[in-house]
Amino acid sequence: STNTPWKLFALNIVFMFGAIFIQSxxxxxxxxxxxxxxxxxxxxxxxxxxxxxxxxxLVPYLSKKLGKTKLFLIGSGIHIGGMVVMFLAGTTTPIIIxxxxxxxxxxxxxxxxxxxxxxxxxxxxxxxxxVNAAGTLSAVNGFVGKCAxxxxxxLSGALLAAGGYVANATQTxxxxxxxxxxxxxxxxxxxxxxxITMKFYKLDNIYPQIKEELDARxxxxxxxxxx
Numbered sequence: 575s576t577n578t579p580w581k582l583f584a585l586n587i588v589f590m591f592g593a594i595f596i597q598s599x600x601x602x603x604x605x606x607x608x609x610x611x612x613x614x615x616x617x618x619x620x621x622x623x624x625x626x627x628x629x630x631x632l633v634p635y636l637s638k639k640l641g642k643t644k645l646f647l648i649g650s651g652i653h654i655g656g657m658v659v660m661f662l663a664g665t666t667t668p669i670i671i672x673x674x675x676x677x678x679x680x681x682x683x684x685x686x687x688x689x690x691x692x693x694x695x696x697x698x699x700x701x702x703x704x705v706n707a708a709g710t711l712s713a714v715n716g717f718v719g720k721c722a723x724x725x726x727x728x729l730s731g732a733l734l735a736a737g738g739y740v741a742n743a744t745q746t747x748x749x750x751x752x753x754x755x756x757x758x759x760x761x762x763x764x765x766x767x768x769x770i771t772m773k774f775y776k777l778d779n780i781y782p783q784i785k786e787e788l789d790a791r792x793x794x795x796x797x798x799x800x801x
Contacts, residue, residue: 576702579777580695580711586771587718588725590688593764594681595726598622600756603734607745608753609665621674626682633686641778642694645687650769652680654762661758694777701784730756 601622605615629649637645656677663669692715693708700706737752739745745753777784 577695577699577711579698579775582771582775583691583695584715584718586768586775587715588722589764589768589771590684591719592722592726593761593768595723596730596756596764597758597761599726599730600753603739603753604757608750608757609670611665611667614667614670617671618674621671621678622681625675625678626685629679629682630686633683633690636683637687637690642687642691643772643775643778646684646691646772647769649680649683649685649687650765650772653677653684654680654765656680657758657762657765661754661762694781697781697784697788698777701788729760 601615601619602612605618606612609615633645640648656673656675656679659673659676660670661673663673692712696706696708696711699711733752733756734749737746737749739749739752
């Protein structure tokens, strides 16, 4: 109950992965009906899938220079920047592709550093309480991720229905707005919520001290056991 960093981390899973699930689910609709170019959707999907992999080599260096939370916020900002470019691009292919690359780069930065941060709140909890709850917290994080996926699916279906979406037909302006909202507007808003949440995550500042104290405790425990 005292593990505030983990609570923030878990809440951020809803915002961060909710945005990713909603956007990926809307991609086919967006490019088929809004942009009118389904094959471009396949290109953007490829960029979104493989583009983030290139950031893996940068993250260790950047996290040392900037800190994990700051790098997460920068990556989120770049991700939003790419989505804004795509929003402004309308149906202009070169600008859409440029936005997709920018978005994928930012997404790669924040996802990679986020997964490397997962153990930090667990260490904080052990430092505070003396109990290592890694298994429990990981299970809860996984459950929260599944909830985010379910909420994203439900919201997507509800918005499409409310907009009057009809498969394989010319869409109404309301349906097109619902599709654009699902692919760009809602993911941008959720990513902003994610950034606000992580602004309150202050663990980076004290984590070196926590790690040092935990290592000292573990060393002492091993020495006691061996006596």
